[in-house]
Amino acid sequence: xxxxxxxxxxxxxxxxxxxxxxxxxxxxxxxxxxxxxxxxxxxxxxxxxxxxxxxxxxxxxxxxxxxxxxxxxxxxxxxxxxxxxxxxxxxxxxxxxxxxxxxxxxxxxxxxxxxxxxxxxxxxxxxxxxxxxxxxxxxxxxxxxxxxxxxxxxxxxxxxxxxxxxxxxxxxxxxxxxxxxxxxxxxxxxxxxxxxxxxxxxxxxxxxxxxxxxxxxxxxxxxxxxxxxxxxxxxxxxxxxxxxxxxxxxxxxxxxxxxxxxxxxxxxxxxxxxxxxxxxxxxxxxxxxxxxxxxxxxxxxxxxxxxxxxxxxxxxxxxxxxxxxxxxxxxxxxxxxx
Numbered sequence: 001x002x003x004x005x006x007x008x009x010x011x012x013x014x015x016x017x018x019x020x021x022x023x024x025x026x027x028x029x030x031x032x033x034x035x036x037x038x039x040x041x042x043x044x045x046x047x048x049x050x051x052x053x054x055x056x057x058x059x060x061x062x063x064x065x066x067x068x069x070x071x072x073x074x075x076x077x078x079x080x081x082x083x084x085x086x087x088x089x090x091x092x093x094x095x096x097x098x099x100x101x102x103x104x105x106x107x108x109x110x111x112x113x114x115x116x117x118x119x120x121x122x123x124x125x126x127x128x129x130x131x132x133x134x135x136x137x138x139x140x141x142x143x144x145x146x147x148x149x150x151x152x153x154x155x156x157x158x159x160x161x162x163x164x165x166x167x168x169x170x171x172x173x174x175x176x177x178x179x180x181x182x183x184x185x186x187x188x189x190x191x192x193x194x195x196x197x198x199x200x201x202x203x204x205x206x207x208x209x210x211x212x213x214x215x216x217x218x219x220x221x222x223x224x225x226x227x228x229x230x231x232x233x234x235x236x237x238x239x240x241x242x243x244x245x246x247x248x249x250x251x252x253x254x255x256x257x258x259x260x261x262x263x264x265x266x267x268x269x270x271x272x273x274x275x276x277x278x279x280x281x282x283x284x285x286x287x288x289x290x291x292x293x294x295x296x297x298x299x300x301x302x303x304x305x306x307x308x309x310x311x312x313x314x315x316x317x318x319x320x321x322x323x324x325x326x327x328x329x330x331x332x333x334x335x336x337x338x
Contacts, residue, residue, distance in 0.1 A: 003202075004031060005040045005283045008276050015051040033058060038205060040198065042067060042279070061208070063201040068183065068265050068273050069194040073225060074204060082211025085318060089212055092321040096147075099218045102326035103151045104142050106219065109236035109331035110155065111139045114162040116333075117239045121169045121247050134161045148219060155219075155235075166243070171250055173257050183271030187260045188246065190272045194279070195242035195286055196234070202290070202307060203230035210314045233313070236332050240296075241306055245289050254281060296332045 004020070006013075012023045022029040033054065038061045047062075052075065055062060062075040092098050115135055118127060138158040145151045163179040167188075170176070176186040184190040204227045207214040217228030219235075249255040259278030265271040274282060293303040297312060304312065313330055320328035
């Protein structure tokens with residue numbers, strides 16, 4: 001099973017004999033519904049009512065993105081709400097002690113993974129201990145944080161230094177000043193934002209499938225249309241799945257500087273985005289990375305793909321909700337590539 005990504009097709013998607021038909025293609029393109037578990041729509045393609053109903057019955061999720069890769073929303077795929085789990089979720093997360101400890105666990109894993117990535121890619125020893133100092137201090141100070149705001153403050157300080165250091169390690173033509181988003185201002189940030197949007201959608205799918213409420217979270221605060229729990233859980237995966245892949249693609253010249261273009265986003269701001277060719281290459285490489293088996297989880301000798309590892313984490317998270325014990329949750333850290 002895989003994800004179907006539709007980028008520049010603006011025609012009609014219809015249903016025919018359990019297949020998606022892209023009608024304006026010559027010849028018509030057909031995709032069997034039995035081969036996909038989600039659809040990521042980056043274009044203005046129209047879907048027939050019959051197709052939407054079939055997708056919902058089969059629990060195939062449809063995620064909608066802007067042409068530039070910003071996540072818009074989801075067509076609910078028929079997942080049944082499991083209110084007993086959601087009640088336990090809400091009760092645990094509104095427990096200040098529980099939320100603070102879980103936020104520390106997630107943030108600590110995120111910073112550790114960022115440090116690991118920098119060290120893995122700094123083959124020429126460009127960075128010094130001083131370059132890591134603020135990140136190490138943030139990691140240490142997390143233990144003394146007394147509230148979520150302080151945790152997020154340390155996370156932000158570490159992230160700022162992380163992206164500054166990352167900019168030293170990319171090829172010269174991809175050097176960037178800082179992390180920019182909504183819109184991204186340079187090719188590296190465009191790659192990172194595109195990857196994060198895709199991972200975010202996958203996280204929403206996994207939370208829905210598990211019966212949790214994606215909008216009730218520990219660190220990220222509720223705002224319109226934001227699946228905050230998905231954002232929480234993807235924090236520790238950003239460096240492992242997306243950032244590391246970006247470094248690999250640039251290092252091996254699979255993504256080149258001519259695969260980017262300047263455009264205007266939905267709010268008429270200047271943005272940098274991948275070309276059609278670049279999007280297809282990046283999506284295929286990201287899909288391969290997510291399917292790669294690694295020993296992601298501490299104290300677990302098994303090797304899982306990204307999505308299955310996330311499922312294992314969510315199982316532990318649900319158990320931690322029921323027992324109001326954040327230590328049950330298993331963060332991912334110090335990953336080991338095949």
